[in-house]
Amino acid sequence: MTATVSRDELEMASEYVPPRTELERRLIRMWSAKLGVAPIGVHDDFFELGGDSLLAADLQLDIDTELGVEATTGTLFLLPTVAALAEALGPLHGSGGHG
Numbered sequence: 001m002t003a004t005v006s007r008d009e010l011e012m013a014s015e016y017v018p019p020r021t022e023l024e025r026r027l028i029r030m031w032s033a034k035l036g037v038a039p040i041g042v043h044d045d046f047f048e049l050g051g052d053s054l055l056a057a058d059l060q061l062d063i064d065t066e067l068g069v070e071a072t073t074g075t076l077f078l079l080p081t082v083a084a085l086a087e088a089l090g091p092l093h094g095s096g097g098h099g
Contacts, residue, residue: 004038005050012048014081016041023067023086030062031082042083046076063089 007016019025019042028040035049046056056076063071069089079085 004032004036007037007039007041007044007049010037010049012041012044014041014043014045017043017083019082021086021090023090024082026067027063027082027086027089030059030066034059034062040082042086043081046080051076051080 016039018039019028024042028042031040031046031049031051032038034055035046035051037049040049051059053073057073059076060071060073063069067089071085071089075085075088079088
């Protein structure tokens with residue numbers, strides 16, 4: 001089991017904002033599992049959290065499998081926050097970005 005790094009140790013540029021929707025909660029759980037960081041806020045940048053192209057590809061597979069939506073690996077490069085990703089995936093996931 002890998003040790004979890006505290007978000008505070010990473011000196012994030014964004015302030016912590018907790019998830020507001022079930023989709024954001026699910027994405028944060030996936031990100032936290034892959035990145036080994038907790039807590040993760042909805043405006044935290046995937047790459048600032050330690051993500052890279054290999055983790056992005058791995059995460060894309062998790063999103064496909066767990067959420068049933070096809071997200072390209074490039075999606076994380078264009079939308080590197082949970083909030084932006086949830087907004088884009090919401091209509092595909094059927095949950096919308098809010099709620």
